[in-house]
Amino acid sequence: MKRASTMEVKRQNRNNVYRIIYQKGKISKQEIANKLNLSLPTVAQNLTELFEKGLIYENGSFDSTGGRKAKGISCNMDAKTAIGxxxxxxxxSGVLVNLLGEVLYSIRTRLHFEDNRKYYEELRSLVDRIIEEGRADPYTILGIGISMPGIIGADHKTITYAPVVETTTLFEDLKGYLPYPYAIINDAKAGGFAELWHSPHAENMVYLSLSNSVGGAVLMNNELYYGDQRLSGEIGHMTLEIDGKPCYCGKKGCMDPYCNAQVLSRRTGGDLKKFFELLDKGDKDCRQEWETYLKYLSVAINNLRNCLDCEVILGGYVGSYMDSHIDELRQMVIKRSTFTTDGKFVQSCAFKFESSAVGAGLYYIDEYIKCI
Ligand SMILES: [Zn+2]
Structure with missing residues (x-):
């Protein structure tokens, strides 16, 4: 038992050394020792192991006030990659991400979901394209995170509810098609995770994915909070109107039919960009639709704040247009709020590009970094 715990301390030290280099970007051996309260030989031993794994490299030197210049050490962010x-x-959509979460390659293609061999073959060839056109070293790829709308079990295999993409057997159906380990992740939770990854200031947030359906993610203490039945963040099915509009889930008055992106884009033939262009030009119908939309959204945001008291981040298709409309929304939230607020807890997403695909890839990156 004693031996196991010594091993664990060693692993934790190595992980801490890696993380401090990762966070700092460039750091000296002495500074690592100071920050982690470790001896220089211990740091040196860990650095040797990380060098041997190709995870870090010597990166120039620091100016010193006397004596030898200290060597800089940085992480090799492309040492491992993942596909999302x-x-x-x-x-x-498909992306290739590195250890920093940078998107090295991305592709988006129109392909109607079908639970058949042809679809899975197309999926496989898309993965091949990502590897080839993204110039990924196949040995660096940790795995393939697959984001989809649905309730996904803790094993990242079991799908218990998926009315939008109708399959509960995706994991089994993909067997034999993909060249790497793969895991299934809820799309909004993946999007929220990508947002959290790229917003180092926030520890707690609710991420609202306002796409063709409304989803969400609750992130507490820098981790996804799943809930007892993996149902946390299903914000689209919070009741906003008793016996209101029908929702695709079969119930009435859920947030989804009031706040999904199609509520807006159906005014402009399915073109959301055009909706916002017309809105900005002062189109009366678009303005009226927008005000109704914001009314329901502000109710949901007020409820979320009363429940969780943290930042509410607006993502998804509508979230990516929110920057120039955030003040209007904040004013509506302030009017509704019981507790004093300047509305700043409501924010548009910082990470606007393929957030669900990126978050799905980050699942493998996060697991890898935790185990270094
Ligand atoms: Zn519903």
């Missing part, structure tokens, strides 16, 4: 896929009803 985002499956929606009519499209697949």
């Amino acid at each position: 896929l985002d499956i929606t009803r009519n499209h697949i």
Whole structure:
């Protein structure tokens, strides 16, 4: 038992050394020792192990006030990569991300989801394209995170509810098609995780994914909070109107039919960009639709704040247009709020590009960094 715990301390030290280099970008051996309260020989031993794994490299030197210049040490962010896929009803997006979460390559293609061999072959060839056109070293790829709308079990295999992309057997069906380990992740939770990854200031947040359906993610203490039944963040099915509009889930008055992106884009033939262009030009119908939309959204945001008291981040298709409309929304939230607020806890997403695909890839990156 004693031996196991010594091993664990060693692993934790190595992980801490790696993380401090990762966070600092460039750091000296002495500074690592100071910050982690470790002896120089211990730091040196860990650095040797990390060098041997190709995870770090010597990166120039620091100016010193006398004596030898200290060598800089940085992480080799491309030492490991992961692929993220985002499956929606009519499209697949794919990205290649590195250890920093940078997108090295991305692709989006129109492909209607079908639970058949042809679809899975297309998926496989998309993965091949990502590897080839993204110039990924196949040995660096940790795995493929697959984002899709649905309730996904803790094993990242079991799908218990998926009315948008109709499959509960995706994991089994993909067996034999993909060249790497793969895991299934809820799309909004993946999007929220990508947002958290790229917003180092925030520890707690609710992420609202305002796409063709409304999803969400609750992130507490820098981790996804799943809930007892993996149902946390299903914000689209919070009741906003008793016996209101029908929702695709079969119930009435859920947030989804009031706040999904199609509520807006159906005014402009399915073109959300055009909706916001017309809105900005002062189109009366778009303005009226927008005000109704914001009314329901502000109710949901007020409820979320009363429940969780943290930042509420607006992502998804609508979230990516929110920057120039955030003040209007904040004013509506302030009016509704019981507790004093300047509304700043409501924010548009910082990470606007393929967040679900990126978050799905980050699942493998996060698991890897935890185990270094
Ligand atoms: Zn519903």
